[in-house]
Amino acid sequence: MSIEFLKEIGISEFFDIIFMSVLIYSVLVWFKRTKATFILTGIIIIGIVYILARIFNLVLTTFVLQAFFAVILVAIIVIFQEELRQLFGRVPEKLRQFFEDIPDKLRNFFESLPTWGMNKDSEEQRSPRSIHREIEILARTLIDLARERTGALVVIPGNDIIIRYLDGGVDLNGEISEPLLKSLFDKHSIGHDGAVIVEKGRISKFSCHLPLSKNFAKLGDLGTRHAAALGLSELTDAMCLVVSEERGTIAAARNGDIRQVGPEQLILLLENFYEEMSPYSLERPWYSIFTKNYREKALALLITISLWLIFVYGSRPVYRSFIIPIESSAILSQHEVTDIEPKELKVTFSGEHRAFYLLNENEIKLSLKIPNSVVDGIKTINISESNLSYPKDIKLESIEPHSIEVRLKTENQAR
Incomplete structure (x- = not known):
């Protein structure tokens, strides 16, 4: 899969990914602090299996895992109810602290602009x-x-x-x-x-x-x-x-x-x-973003991008065209096929992005059958959807050309 999906990330998608990354990062750190990493590991493994089941259209596995996640969610709420109560109890305080600190942070930022590049300790920066x-x-x-x-x-x-x-x-x-x-x-x-x-x-x-x-x-x-x-x-x-x-x-x-x-x-x-x-100096305001809990942050971003690719980007409709070679082995006939024109077809399919993630051109097969009553010579054969086999989660949109010319000879004539 190419990186063309980067072109489809707009402002809303960018903030969507950032918000979910922060949310998943908070969950990862929470599991780390509650010493329940083994539970998180199990959930991640099952989540990977669920994603693979969605990609490969394993209907039964997907259904069972969806029910399993519901049970897991209830179990986590019951087992960690005290920790969750403490967690959500801290959210309003954190939000209040954040919004109260915004004016001070803005004031300190603008006051510090004239002193950038100077080795001057601020009142907040302890030596x-x-x-x-x-x-x-x-x-x-x-x-x-x-x-x-x-x-x-x-x-x-x-x-x-x-x-x-x-x-x-x-x-x-x-x-x-x-x-x-x-x-x-x-x-x-x-x-x-x-x-x-x-x-x-x-x-x-x-x-x-x-x-x-x-x-x-x-x-x-x-x-x-x-x-x-x-x-x-x-x-x-x-x-x-x-x-x-x-x-x-x-x-x-x-x-x-x-x-x-x-x-x-x-x-x-x-x-x-x-x-x-300890607070970081103004010369390195983003230092802590990349150094503190960097493993959890990288994992959260990876999980978010994977989920976005599969469930958001992967659900968007797309058209894909494939060039299918026409080989004589694909034509069932008592005659010998000596020539085919043209020698390839262009078939176009529509479907969700994720339907094409693992699609191989070899999965699209052409099969033609020529009636025994057909005599030798050049014959025109129409090609329709019934002559193609392809995965069921994509839809055939067009075939170019709609017909091919086949030169036939009997075995006696060929000898």
């Missing part, structure tokens, strides 16, 4: 030094608290808004430091049992209560702080760090998962998190 300092303070403080068996819960927000999930808390807005963190988690402090929120190098709130996770399989015998950390990580993309006063260990919760980490792992985890969440 690597300040981020490195924050990582050092957090890691050193948590390691000391674990050694002293002092419980702690630190939340570092990501891109998602977490304020709606916080209960209580005291506003602080103080610059982050090791003494301040240790004093907030001191056992004699009133709010030491709550969570501390760290944002952009400052402690914005402390003594916050977080939603508790109900995933007892992951929590096991872990305590309330761990349940709170896991609970918030299930609802947002925040990084939640916990120090257990009973075990003297550090655990990290993110994207609905929680695991124990050592000192070196903690530093690496924080570095990766800040690298992922």
Whole structure:
């Protein structure tokens, strides 16, 4: 198949593909975050089988798989009802955040135009030094608290808004430091049992209560702080760090998962998190589009284009012409065929694009039968649709020419 379909992609088709790619990408990332990749793999395999069944007109297989997809959809809703509730609960907040940020982003863009090409840090762009300092303070403080068996819960927000999930808390807005963190988690402090929120190098709130996770399989015998950390990580993309006063260990919760980490792992985890969440400079505004979750984005685009080719572009009517050679073996006669004029036919068919994707010219066959009563010489034979065999999902439009001339001789005359 040629790339002529690119010429048929208009503005509406372009945005259609982009929208579906974003939607499929969101589903892929959601499956990745819910650790249900194996289910997604099975659905993709069955989807490929379904597409092949549609291409090859396997009616029974197509019907069964359509029913199967309906069952799968219901099963996914039942199995992942809690995750879906959280997902759709975040959509309005995401949309509100997006539209509220548009004026600020436009203002920052136009204000930055005169300074393009200059090495000037914007207020939103944190320097690597300040981020490195924050990582050092957090890691050193948590390691000391674990050694002293002092419980702690630190939340570092990501891109998602977490304020709606916080209960209580005291506003602080103080610059982050090791003494301040240790004093907030001191056992004699009133709010030491709550969570501390760290944002952009400052402690914005402390003594916050977080939603508790109900995933007892992951929590096991872990305590309330761990349940709170896991609970918030299930609802947002925040990084939640916990120090257990009973075990003297550090655990990290993110994207609905929680695991124990050592000192070196903690530093690496924080570095990766800040690298992922730090804003990109104006010189590379589209960098994250191609680097973050690039596998899921490429797969989403591939799936969308495949679906568009099969169900949208593939359903459009098209005309295709084929040149069919006329061979003597295609003519059934007791006479010997010594000559045929013309020696080929041009047949034109109409049908949906997908009907021609795998069509081979060899599937179009010509069959002619000459009555035994015909005498030797040049005979004109009319060609009609009944003389052609072709796939049933295409329609014959024209035959050129409508007749051919055949020179016949008996076997005795030929000898």
